[in-house]
Amino acid sequence: MKKYAIMTMKGGTGKTTTAVNLAHGLALSGKKVLLIDCDPQRNAAITFGNEGKRGLSSLLRTGDVDILQVRDNLFLIDSGGADLVEVELLLGKERDREKRMVKALSNLKGSDYVICDCPPSLNLININILAFSDEIVIPLSLDYLSQAGASQTIGMIKEVKWLISKKTINFTILPTFFDSRTNISKLVLEDIRTRFPEGVFNTVIRVNTALREAPGSNETIYEHAPLSRGAFDYYRLTEEILNI
Numbered sequence: 001m002k003k004y005a006i007m008t009m010k011g012g013t014g015k016t017t018t019a020v021n022l023a024h025g026l027a028l029s030g031k032k033v034l035l036i037d038c039d040p041q042r043n044a045a046i047t048f049g050n051e052g053k054r055g056l057s058s059l060l061r062t063g064d065v066d067i068l069q070v071r072d073n074l075f076l077i078d079s080g081g082a083d084l085v086e087v088e089l090l091l092g093k094e095r096d097r098e099k100r101m102v103k104a105l106s107n108l109k110g111s112d113y114v115i116c117d118c119p120p121s122l123n124l125i126n127i128n129i130l131a132f133s134d135e136i137v138i139p140l141s142l143d144y145l146s147q148a149g150a151s152q153t154i155g156m157i158k159e160v161k162w163l164i165s166k167k168t169i170n171f172t173i174l175p176t177f178f179d180s181r182t183n184i185s186k187l188v189l190e191d192i193r194t195r196f197p198e199g200v201f202n203t204v205i206r207v208n209t210a211l212r213e214a215p216g217s218n219e220t221i222y223e224h225a226p227l228s229r230g231a232f233d234y235y236r237l238t239e240e241i242l243n244i
Contacts, residue, residue: 001108001111001112001113001114002112002113002114002134002135003113003114003116003132003133003134003135004022004113004114004115004116004133004134004135004136004137004241005115005116005118005129005130005132005133005135005136005137006018006019006022006115006116006117006118006137006139007116007118007126007129007130007136007137007138007153008120008138008139008140008146008149008150008153009120009121009122009149009150009152009153009156010120010141010145010146010148010149010150010152011120012141013139013140013141013146013149013176013177014139014141014174014176014177014205014211015117015118015120015139016039016043016044016047016117017176017211017215018137018139018174018176018205018234018237019035019044019115019116019117020035020044020047020048020117020215020220021211021220021221021222021230021234021237022115022137022234022237022238022241023035023074023113023115024071024074024220024222025222025234025235025237025238026112026113026115026238026241026242027071027072027073027074028073028222028238029238029242030073031073031112031113031242032073032075032110032111032112032113033073033074033075033111033112033113033114033115034067034075034076034077034108034111034113034114034115035070035074035075035076035077035114035115035117036056036076036077036079036114036115036116036117037055037056037076037077037078037079037117038056038079038084038116038117038118038119038125038126038129039079039084039117039118039119040079040080040081040082040084040085040119041079041119042055042078042079042080042081043117043215044076044079044117045076045078045079046215047214047215047218047220048070048071048076048218049218050068050070050076050078051078051081052065052066052067052068052076052077052078053066054066054080055077055078055079055080055081055083055084056077056078056079056080056084057079057080057081057083057084057086057087058080058083059077059104059105060084060087060091060100060101060104060128061087061090063104065077066078071220075111084125088123088124088125091124091128092124097124097128098124098127098128098131098160098163098164099128099131099164100128101128101129101131101132102128102131102132105132114133116129116132116133120149122152122156126156127156127160127163130156130157130160130161130164130169131160131164131166133169134168134169134170135170135171135172135244136153136157136169136170136171136172137171137172137174137201138150138153138154138171138172138173138174139174139176139205140173140174140175140176140188140192141176141177142175142176142177142178142179142184142185142188142189143177143184143188144184144188146188147188147191147192150173150192153171154171157169157171171199172199172200172201173192173196173199173200173201174200174201174203174205174237175188175189175192175200175201175203175204175205176204176205177205177206177207178204178205178206178207179206179207180206189204201237201240202236202240203233203236203237203240204233205230205233205234205237206229206230206233208228208229208230208233210224210225210228210229210230210231211228211230213225214230221234222234222235
């Protein structure tokens, strides 16, 4: 079982879009996938039009959870919405609070991939996700401010790795919102490939209106516009993940 977190400290970089479409892409490839919505805004759950009564907040608090099948081979754990914020406050008072998610999911079986859609903030939930995950995908929209968010995320990964004495937490940057008509997209892409020569996906997610439209129909890009640039780009990302 491979465990991926889609994480960055900056909002608006295509984090949930990546989590949802990567999860469905892997499922369409025949893999059993569990998507965990770890954000109180529950955007991943809303995209599929499914909100479980017992979500991640319940799992961390009591061990009970509803696992919803949202597509063939694709299953979802809702975040629990605002309840997840309350659970985070309660966890702060407990011992081994940074490993609660690891313990809660220790008996998880039957999934080839687990994809965690993370909130864009430095909090205890994200620390738990880092303790649980093996690979971190950092969506970076191709603008200068997004680079700061990526740097903060990489710094947090290193700190958590030291905190929990975990040998490896690998990260790879995913360039998003690439617009070939602008110089800034080209310059930022060139910059991150220079700074992280082995830490950037070959796949680049291009600006595509269909990617923004799809959640409004409770669809992934493969359902909403299967011949679009967005579908092609996430298909390429899926293939790249499968070959890791």
